[in-house]
Amino acid sequence: MRFAGLGGWEWLIILVIVVILFGGSRLAGVGRALGQSIREFREGVTAGKDKEKKDEASESKPEE
Numbered sequence: 662m663r664f665a666g667l668g669g670w671e672w673l674i675i676l677v678i679v680v681i682l683f684g685g686s687r688l689a690g691v692g693r694a695l696g697q698s699i700r701e702f703r704e705g706v707t708a709g710k711d712k713e714k715k716d717e718a719s720e721s722k723p724e725e
Contacts, residue, residue: 667675680688 683691
């Protein structure tokens with residue numbers, strides 16, 4: 662399987678070079694920060710959707 666024109670061996674070589682350059686602990690920190698950022702983004706999207714649903718529900722109520 663090719664992704665971006667690179668095969669499995671090419672990706673493996675790139676991964677080894679990145680680990681050598683940055684070290685395992687720094688890569689773990691980057692991965693942790695990336696995971697936290699994705700999690701916060703998802704929470705923000707969910708909160709935005711919930712707020713949008715509340716706004717739509719309050720607008721659709723007949724006013725007295």
